[in-house]
Amino acid sequence: MRFRFRTVGALAVALALSLTAGCAQDGGTGSSSNTVTYWLWDANQLPAYEACAKDFEKQNPGLNVQITQMGWDDYWTKLTASFIAGTQPDVFTDHIQKFGQFADLQVLEPLDDLGIKDSDYQPGLAANWIGQDGHRYGAPKDWDTVALFYNEKMAQDAGLTGEQLGNLSWNPKDGGSFEKAIAHLTVDKNGKRGDEPGFDKNNVKVYGLASKGGGYADGQTQWSSFAASAGWSYTDKKRWGTEYQYDDKTFQSVIKWFFGLAKKGYMAPLSDYNSQSNEGNVQVAAGKAASSLDGAWMISTYAGFKGMKIRTALTPEGPTGKRATMMNGLADSITKNARNKAGAKKWVKYLASNECQTTVGRSGIVFPATPDGTDAAVAAYEKKGIDVSAFTEPVADKKDFTTFSYPITGYAADVQALMEPAMEDIYGNGKPVSSLDQTNDQINLILSQ
Amino acid sequence: MTIASSSPPSRLPPGAAEGARTRPSTNRAKASEKPGDGRLAAVFLAPAMLGFLVFLLWPTLRGIYLSFTDFNLLTPAEWVGLDNYVRMVNDPIFWNSLWVTVEYVILNIGVQTVAALAIAVLLQRLTQSSVLRGIVLAPYLMSNVVAGIVWLWILDTQLGIGNEIIVGLGFDRIPFLADETWAIPTIAMINVWRHVGYTALLLFAGLMAIPNDMYEAAKVDGASEWRMFWRITMPLLRPVLAVVLIMTVIGSFQVFDTVAVTTDGGPANATNVLQLYIYDSAFGRFQFGYASAMSVALLVVLSAITILQYRLTRAGQTDLG
Numbered sequence: 001m002r003f004r005f006r007t008v009g010a011l012a013v014a015l016a017l018s019l020t021a022g023c024a025q026d027g028g029t030g031s032s033s034n035t036v037t038y039w040l041w042d043a044n045q046l047p048a049y050e051a052c053a054k055d056f057e058k059q060n061p062g063l064n065v066q067i068t069q070m071g072w073d074d075y076w077t078k079l080t081a082s083f084i085a086g087t088q089p090d091v092f093t094d095h096i097q098k099f100g101q102f103a104d105l106q107v108l109e110p111l112d113d114l115g116i117k118d119s120d121y122q123p124g125l126a127a128n129w130i131g132q133d134g135h136r137y138g139a140p141k142d143w144d145t146v147a148l149f150y151n152e153k154m155a156q157d158a159g160l161t162g163e164q165l166g167n168l169s170w171n172p173k174d175g176g177s178f179e180k181a182i183a184h185l186t187v188d189k190n191g192k193r194g195d196e197p198g199f200d201k202n203n204v205k206v207y208g209l210a211s212k213g214g215g216y217a218d219g220q221t222q223w224s225s226f227a228a229s230a231g232w233s234y235t236d237k238k239r240w241g242t243e244y245q246y247d248d249k250t251f252q253s254v255i256k257w258f259f260g261l262a263k264k265g266y267m268a269p270l271s272d273y274n275s276q277s278n279e280g281n282v283q284v285a286a287g288k289a290a291s292s293l294d295g296a297w298m299i300s301t302y303a304g305f306k307g308m309k310i311r312t313a314l315t316p317e318g319p320t321g322k323r324a325t326m327m328n329g330l331a332d333s334i335t336k337n338a339r340n341k342a343g344a345k346k347w348v349k350y351l352a353s354n355e356c357q358t359t360v361g362r363s364g365i366v367f368p369a370t371p372d373g374t375d376a377a378v379a380a381y382e383k384k385g386i387d388v389s390a391f392t393e394p395v396a397d398k399k400d401f402t403t404f405s406y407p408i409t410g411y412a413a414d415v416q417a418l419m420e421p422a423m424e425d426i427y428g429n430g431k432p433v434s435s436l437d438q439t440n441d442q443i444n445l446i447l448s449q
Numbered sequence: 450m451t452i453a454s455s456s457p458p459s460r461l462p463p464g465a466a467e468g469a470r471t472r473p474s475t476n477r478a479k480a481s482e483k484p485g486d487g488r489l490a491a492v493f494l495a496p497a498m499l500g501f502l503v504f505l506l507w508p509t510l511r512g513i514y515l516s517f518t519d520f521n522l523l524t525p526a527e528w529v530g531l532d533n534y535v536r537m538v539n540d541p542i543f544w545n546s547l548w549v550t551v552e553y554v555i556l557n558i559g560v561q562t563v564a565a566l567a568i569a570v571l572l573q574r575l576t577q578s579s580v581l582r583g584i585v586l587a588p589y590l591m592s593n594v595v596a597g598i599v600w601l602w603i604l605d606t607q608l609g610i611g612n613e614i615i616v617g618l619g620f621d622r623i624p625f626l627a628d629e630t631w632a633i634p635t636i637a638m639i640n641v642w643r644h645v646g647y648t649a650l651l652l653f654a655g656l657m658a659i660p661n662d663m664y665e666a667a668k669v670d671g672a673s674e675w676r677m678f679w680r681i682t683m684p685l686l687r688p689v690l691a692v693v694l695i696m697t698v699i700g701s702f703q704v705f706d707t708v709a710v711t712t713d714g715g716p717a718n719a720t721n722v723l724q725l726y727i728y729d730s731a732f733g734r735f736q737f738g739y740a741s742a743m744s745v746a747l748l749v750v751l752s753a754i755t756i757l758q759y760r761l762t763r764a765g766q767t768d769l770g
Contacts, residue, residue: 270627270716274605276598288607422717429716429717
């Protein structure tokens with residue numbers, strides 16, 4: 001009995017120790033002095049960055065890059081948990097939406113000594129990653145813009161050419177030629193188009209424009225192009241604004257018109273949208289919508305729809321006489337408590353280099369931040385037979401186009417949390433746009449803390 | 450005489466009658482203990498006790514402490530007294546979330562309990578088939594997340610096969626998960642589908658404890674199945690039903706995963722249940738102090754409901770024997 005008791009006791013202790021050891025190993029990033037851990041969320045980009053890591057390891061003997069990829073939702077949850085547990089990666093792909101919060105929480109390492117120059121990258125990309133304290137916290141990685149993806153066959157059936165769709169204009173009063181085109185692309189169950197007498201808006205077979213939901217606080221692929229081309233901007237300052245402007249009458253007139261497309265039956269209603277099962281691209285793929293406003297990161301997805309030719313068109317010209325598209329970009333950030341800070345800085349510098357960005361560009365998945373990387377991507381898309389000019393032209397054309405950035409402020413998560421139901425209430429429940437006045441006050445109160 | 454002497458044990462919990470007759474056996478049991486058994490028992494209990502302390506007691510106490518602080522996880526917690534509770538009382542989203550949760554619980558528990566009871570009684574009275582019991586339990590084998598995603602696809606307004614069938618039958622499409630009116634009832638029904646089999650089996654186990662001779666005696670007296678249900682089944686099932694209700698109410702108040710994968714709280718906060726709001730406040734907005742305060746409020750509400758249920762249903766008393 002004595003022997004058995006000791007045996008059981010020893011086993012229990014061994015189990016406890018192994019669990020503790022297991023926890024430590026599990027929770028850790030497995031990094032050592034010669035390992036740099038790197039997290040990203042896009043599976044499509046993984047091979048390109050693996051190629052970069054291979055080159056980097058060749059150039060830096062003894063350094064080893066360990067890449068971990070996980071889906072968007074898991075990514076941010078695990079990153080948050082890792083900051084708490086002290087098991088954060090050395091380097092991670094950062095999103096501008098999260099940047100303000102991470103800067104507030106002081107979990108990012110300043111990258112001032114990396115020698116990142118604005119002129120080495122596409123305009124505006126490098127400046128977005130400078131915090132309110134004047135320090136740089138991200139090295140530009142890639143960029144994207146928004147354009148109109150449309151089903152070529154449906155457009156042809158409607159008698160609309162690519163040239164026509166690329167030269168549309170809009171205004172909040174009657175919607176301009178953009179609304180006319182969207183209406184004409186809409187077909188009800190009796191075959192009547194949206195602009196024809198007898199159109200049944202309650203029984204639409206194909207919507208002219210897919211639903212992308214309420215658009216949260218940024219409306220990146222929903223209403224942002226329209227609001228910006230009407231002369232509106234999110235905040236009082238270009239970056240790190242202290243007041244949002246959702247109470248602006250111009251903005252509210254844009255929103256009223258935009259969600260009004262759904263009331264007229266030209267845009268799919270909010271009830272047709274679900275980020276999990278029925279995103280805008282799914283509606284186009286299913287033949288339920290003729291077009292969808294979407295970002296450059298979706299090019300390969302739309303190009304991959306079987307039995308369907310998807311083309312792209314520029315966003316329409318607005319009341320200001322200019323077109324507008326959000327130009328957003330990702331960056332690589334180093335965590336403040338990175339285990340291998342020296343190695344991490346070398347890796348980030350390499351990721352931001354023309355060398356790595358050209359390698360990434362050649363994969364034809366994303367537009368890298370450096371001009372050479374962008375050119376490599378354009379060539380790669382061309383090789384695949386994909387025309388990406390609707391995404392690149394806005395960046396090159398300073399005369400007729402306005403590119404604008406994602407709103408960069410503190411309390412971004414709170415702003416999103418307040419704006420999401422507010423926009424859905426207007427889109428889905430028909431609440432008046434003036435309700436945004438109160439939401440705007442709440443947001444600005446939070447920002448003023 | 451033989452029959453009379455064997456009948457009491459069948460109406461009492463196993464060992465109860467014997468225990469009453471043989472009270473001195475406690476001493477015998479003590480005498481049979483061997484030296485070291487206590488320590489061995491402690492070793493076996495230690496992992497569970499450690500788990501209780503680490504995963505339940507400590508987080509609960511720390512959560513209560515954090516509810517009085519402003520805490521973002523990455524910097525030290527700052528004592529703010531009752532600020533989080535004051536904010537909670539004045540937060541319309543909190544009250545909306547609480548109301549949405551209560552609405553969900555009422556629908557989920559109401560439908561689930563009635564359906565589970567019906568299934569359990571049918572299983573008891575009509576069949577002895579273990580295959581049927583297995584089929585009833587099948588949805589429970591699926592995770593909430595998988596069940597949520599499957600139903601999300603089936604019920605999608607535009608693409609779901611469920612809506613195609615509805616249209617095929619000549620009705621308008623129903624935005625099950627995308628409309629304020631439909632979303633919570635739909636989520637409640639998804640969870641009823643997922644859990645009803647398990648609840649039915651719990652009730653079925655309770656029904657199996659009701660002696661069959663009671664039904665036989667009632668039948669001899671000419672009672673109908675309906676009368677037997679109300680006069681025998683329901684009264685004698687009450688303690689089990691009470692415990693099942695307490696468990697399912699607590700579980701329902703903690704609804705999270707099904708909502709997270711189907712609607713993520715939308716549209717326009719219509720399905721923003723309390724657990725989701727707590728999660729978003731903590732892990733989305735880094736307001737762990739406020740999230741802790743809401744968690745403590747939920748703990749208080751659940752404790753009150755549980756005590757009330759326990760008292761009202763006399764869950765600790767049996768009508769058997």
